[in-house]
Amino acid sequence: MHQRADTQVAIARRQTRRRLRLVGAVISLAVGFLLYKTLSNSITYFKTVDQAIAARSSLGGSTFQLEGLVVAHTISYPNKTTVDFLIAGSRHHQIQVTNYGEPPELFQADVPVVILGHFVGGGLRFTSDQILVKHSNSYIAAHPNRVRAPNGSVH
Numbered sequence: 462m463h464q465r466a467d468t469q470v471a472i473a474r475r476q477t478r479r480r481l482r483l484v485g486a487v488i489s490l491a492v493g494f495l496l497y498k499t500l501s502n503s504i505t506y507f508k509t510v511d512q513a514i515a516a517r518s519s520l521g522g523s524t525f526q527l528e529g530l531v532v533a534h535t536i537s538y539p540n541k542t543t544v545d546f547l548i549a550g551s552r553h554h555q556i557q558v559t560n561y562g563e564p565p566e567l568f569q570a571d572v573p574v575v576i577l578g579h580f581v582g583g584g585l586r587f588t589s590d591q592i593l594v595k596h597s598n599s600y601i602a603a604h605p606n607r608v609r610a611p612n613g614s615v616h
Contacts, residue, residue, distance in 0.1 A: 507575075510550030513587075517580065524579045527587060529556065533570040548574065560589040567594040
């Protein structure tokens, strides 16, 4: 009789260990999944206009930084908090941008910009909420041949 009680205790301990392992595995998977989602959503990708157009289908609606040159005569202000414009890449590709928020003071045509946002819809429309004007000689020296002006000069 004593042996039967010992067997039942051993079986109960094995079942408890199995349950604890299962609970531990579920918790580990849940934490891993949450970490993955958090890290993948916080990563901001950097693409030139040409790269973004080439990777349009794989980018989907993910947020990334888009670099290009503001095309002359395309800037319009539909209201006080929105600006629409085109940015161009070095291969004459262009993307339509709608930025929500006030652009920086140095924002103007024919200047290199980096905008943070994502593609909307199936076309080449990009929605942004941040514009960074890249105008210094150190930026141009650090990133040669990335952005080509409409007149052919490289910025």
